Amino acid sequence: MTTRSGVTVAFALAGALLLAMPASAASLAKRCKKQCTHRITDCVSNGTRRTKCKKQALKDCRRNGLAVCPITPPPTTSTVAHTGTTAPGGNPTTTTLPNQTFNGCDETTAVDMTTAPQVTITFKNFSYSPACVRVALGAEITFSASTADGFEMHPLIGGLIDNNGAEVPDSNSKFFPVTNIGTIKKFVMWQPGPFPFFCQAHGPPPFNMKGAVFVEQ
Numbered sequence: 001m002t003t004r005s006g007v008t009v010a011f012a013l014a015g016a017l018l019l020a021m022p023a024s025a026a027s028l029a030k031r032c033k034k035q036c037t038h039r040i041t042d043c044v045s046n047g048t049r050r051t052k053c054k055k056q057a058l059k060d061c062r063r064n065g066l067a068v069c070p071i072t073p074p075p076t077t078s079t080v081a082h083t084g085t086t087a088p089g090g091n092p093t094t095t096t097l098p099n100q101t102f103n104g105c106d107e108t109t110a111v112d113m114t115t116a117p118q119v120t121i122t123f124k125n126f127s128y129s130p131a132c133v134r135v136a137l138g139a140e141i142t143f144s145a146s147t148a149d150g151f152e153m154h155p156l157i158g159g160l161i162d163n164n165g166a167e168v169p170d171s172n173s174k175f176f177p178v179t180n181i182g183t184i185k186k187f188v189m190w191q192p193g194p195f196p197f198f199c200q201a202h203g204p205p206p207f208n209m210k211g212a213v214f215v216e217q
């Protein structure tokens with residue numbers, strides 16, 4: 001076999017592989033490209049290079065699904081963006097999303113519990129552990145108090161502590177409405193996406209009792 005025919009064979013193989021690729025995989029990549037533009041813009045506005053933002057977002061999307069690239073920002077996040085922040089550079093007409101952190105949690109650095117069907121987040125004065133966690137779709141999250149004070153002392157609610165330190169509850173959150181009785185509460189996470197939460201008594205500074213669950217497909 002000559003080198004030339006070898007190359008031809010290689011091309012033919014590559015072509016066959018492309019054809020054999022499931023349509024869903026191809027269209028997911030395409031949809032990711034389209035749907036991740038917000039996330040990429042957001043990433044760039046936070047000072048990261050566009051090529052890096054694009055690479056990260058598309059890789060994440062192809063691996064974890066379209067949910068990692070929300071078409072529109074979550075309601076609470078957009079409230080924060082529209083009331084509290086302007087784009088870097090101070091251009092008030094360009095409203096951008098805050099960065100991809102939720103209550104100080106970043107999906108890339110959150111504790112990886114994606115192989116665990118059940119994940120416990122313990123809480124006490126004035127923290128959650130782990131505060132930032134990644135879980136698989138369908139995982140059961142148990143918030144469990146490590147002292148007798150429980151939710152009476154640390155009412156749990158879904159939402160964000162915004163850039164001004166204000167509480168922004170999210171009525172669409174799995175962790176809404178408030179849990180303010182008892183010491184144990186379970187939530188089964190059947191929706192992908194970031195689910196930030198905080199303690200209504202100690203969410204804002206100086207306590208910063210807050211966190212986020214990232215539900216991955």
Ligand SMILES: [Cu+2]
Nearest residue numbers: 154199201202
């Ligand atoms: Cu608290």
